[in-house]
Amino acid sequence: MEGEKIKAILILRKDHKNDNKSMEELVELASVLYEPVETVIQIRKPDPKYQIGCGLVEKLSKKIREKNIDIVIFGNKLTPSQKYNLAKKFKVEVIDKIELVLRIFYKHARTKEAQLQVRLAELQYELPRAREKVRLAKMGEQPGFGGYGDYEVEKYYQKIKREIVNIKRKLEKVKEHRKITRKSREKFDTVGLIGYTNAGKTSLLNALTGERKEAKNQVFTTLTTTTRAIKHIKRKILVTDTVGFIDDLPPFMIEAFLSTIEESANSDVILIVVDASDEIDEIRRKLKVCHEILSKINCKSPIITVFNKVDKITEEKKKLILEKLDRYIVNPIFVSAKYHININKLIDMIMDKLNLSIGTIETDNPKLVSYLYENTEIIEDIIDDNKHIITFRAKERDVNRILKVSN
Numbered sequence: 328m329e330g331e332k333i334k335a336i337l338i339l340r341k342d343h344k345n346d347n348k349s350m351e352e353l354v355e356l357a358s359v360l361y362e363p364v365e366t367v368i369q370i371r372k373p374d375p376k377y378q379i380g381c382g383l384v385e386k387l388s389k390k391i392r393e394k395n396i397d398i399v400i401f402g403n404k405l406t407p408s409q410k411y412n413l414a415k416k417f418k419v420e421v422i423d424k425i426e427l428v429l430r431i432f433y434k435h436a437r438t439k440e441a442q443l444q445v446r447l448a449e450l451q452y453e454l455p456r457a458r459e460k461v462r463l464a465k466m467g468e469q470p471g472f473g474g475y476g477d478y479e480v481e482k483y484y485q486k487i488k489r490e491i492v493n494i495k496r497k498l499e500k501v502k503e504h505r506k507i508t509r510k511s512r513e514k515f516d517t518v519g520l521i522g523y524t525n526a527g528k529t530s531l532l533n534a535l536t537g538e539r540k541e542a543k544n545q546v547f548t549t550l551t552t553t554t555r556a557i558k559h560i561k562r563k564i565l566v567t568d569t570v571g572f573i574d575d576l577p578p579f580m581i582e583a584f585l586s587t588i589e590e591s592a593n594s595d596v597i598l599i600v601v602d603a604s605d606e607i608d609e610i611r612r613k614l615k616v617c618h619e620i621l622s623k624i625n626c627k628s629p630i631i632t633v634f635n636k637v638d639k640i641t642e643e644k645k646k647l648i649l650e651k652l653d654r655y656i657v658n659p660i661f662v663s664a665k666y667h668i669n670i671n672k673l674i675d676m677i678m679d680k681l682n683l684s685i686g687t688i689e690t691d692n693p694k695l696v697s698y699l700y701e702n703t704e705i706i707e708d709i710i711d712d713n714k715h716i717i718t719f720r721a722k723e724r725d726v727n728r729i730l731k732v733s734n
C-alpha cells in the first residue's frame with residue numbers, strides 16, 4: 328500500500344539557525360501516515376497570519392497545485408486562524424505536528440484504554456481552540472473546518488468539556504482495574520522500559536522475554552503497556568513496555584499518557600532505552616527528557632541506562648557517549664536487542680539492582696513449601712523424610728519476612 332499514501336509537504340519555521348526543532352523528526356512522523364514529497368524550512372520570526380512569510384505561502388500554493396499535494400503539515404504549532412488562513416490559500420488540509428501525532432496515535436490505538444487516551448488528548452487540544460474554530464467555520468468552508476459551522480460557539484465548547492469529563496471518568500475505571508491487576512503482580516519483581524519512540528523498547532522486551540511483540544522502524548508502534556516475564560530465569564521478573572516519548576510532546580498529551588508511563592515507572596528497576604546510533608546531542612537531549620519525566624512522576628527506583636543498537640556504532644562512539652554524557656548516565660550498558668548482544672549481562676545487572684537476597688529454611692509445612700515455590704526462586708530443595716531444607720532467593724525484605732514467620 329506504500330505507493331498509495333497521501334502526498335504531503337512538510338514545513339518547519341525556525342526562529343534562528345540553531346533552533347533545535349528537527350525536520351528529520353517531522354519527516355519520520357509524517358512518513359507513518361503520508362508520503363512527504365517535499366520539505367521546506369524557513370528561518371524567520373513567526374508571522375501572525377500564516378506562521379511563515381506570505382511570500383513563501385504564495386510560492387507553496389503554486390507548488391501544491393503542480394504536484395497534486397493533498398495535505399500540508401507544519402512542524403510548528405498553529406493557531407486556528409493560521410490554519411484557516413493557510414487552508415484558504417492552499418485549498419488543501421493543513422495540520423500541525425500535534426494533530427499529526429494524534430492521528431498516528433489514533434491509528435495505533437488498539438485497546439480501549441489507548442483509544443480513550445487518544446480521544447482525551449485530542450479533546451484537550453481542541454478545547455482552547457473550540458470557540459475560534461466554530462467562529463472561523465462560520466466565515467466559509469475551508470478544508471478541515473467543515474461541519475463545525477452548524478454548531479453554536481458556546482454549545483460546541485460545552486460539548487467538548489462534557490466529553491472530557493466523561494472520558495476521564497472512564498479512564499479512572501480502567502486505572503482502578505489496573506491497580507487490581509498490579510496488586511496481583513506485586514509478589515513479582517518488575518522492570519519498566521521507558522525511552523523515546525523507536526529506541527527499541529519493544530525489541531528489548533522481546534529479547535528479554537522471548538516474546539514476539541510488534542517492533543517496527545516506525546514511531547509510536549506501541550501505545551499500551553504489555554507485561555511479560557523474563558525467560559531462562561527461575562525467578563519471575565515481569566517486564567513492562569510502554570508508549571515512547573517524542574520531542575516537545577505537549578503537556579496535555581503527557582498527561583493523557585501518564586498512567587501508561589507510570590505503570591512502567593512504578594517498577595522495581597527502570598530501563599531507560601536509548602538509540603546509541605543517534606547523534607550525541609540528540610542522545611543528551613533525550614536522556615534529559617527521560618529523567619525529567621521520571622522525576623515528574625516521582626520515580627525513585629534504580630535506573631539502568633541501556634544503549635541499544637550497539638551493532639550500529641563504533642568503539643569510538645561508545646567512548647564518546649560515556650565521556651560526553653557522563654552527567655546523564657546511570658549504570659550504562661551497551662546492548663543490541665535485535666542481535667541479542669549483551670542481553671544476559673543486562674539480565675545480570677537487573678538482578679543485581681533488584682536487591683535480592685538468599686535465605687534457607689527447614690520446614691515440614693506443605694503450605695510454606697508451596698508458597699516458596701510460587702513466590703520465590705528456589706535454588707535448592709533437599710528433602711529429608713518429610714522435611715524440606717530449602718534455599719531460596721527473593722527480595723531482601725521478603726526473605727526476612729519469610730524467615731521470621733517460619734521460625
Ligand SMILES: Nc1nc2c(ncn2[C@@H]2O[C@H](COP(=O)(O)OP(=O)(O)OP(=O)(O)O)[C@@H](O)[C@H]2O)c(=O)[nH]1
Nearest residue numbers: 524525527528529530543544547548549571664665
Ligand atoms: N540495528 C538495530 N536495530 C534495532 C535494534 N533494536 C531495535 N532495532 C530496530 O529499531 C526499530 C524500532 O524498534 P522498536 O522495538 O519497535 O522500538 P520502540 O522503542 O518499541 O518504538 P515505539 O513502540 O514506536 O515507541 C525497529 O526497526 C527495530 O528492528 C538493535 O539492537 N539494532
Ligand SMILES: [Mg+2]
Nearest residue numbers: 528529548549
Ligand atoms: Mg514499541
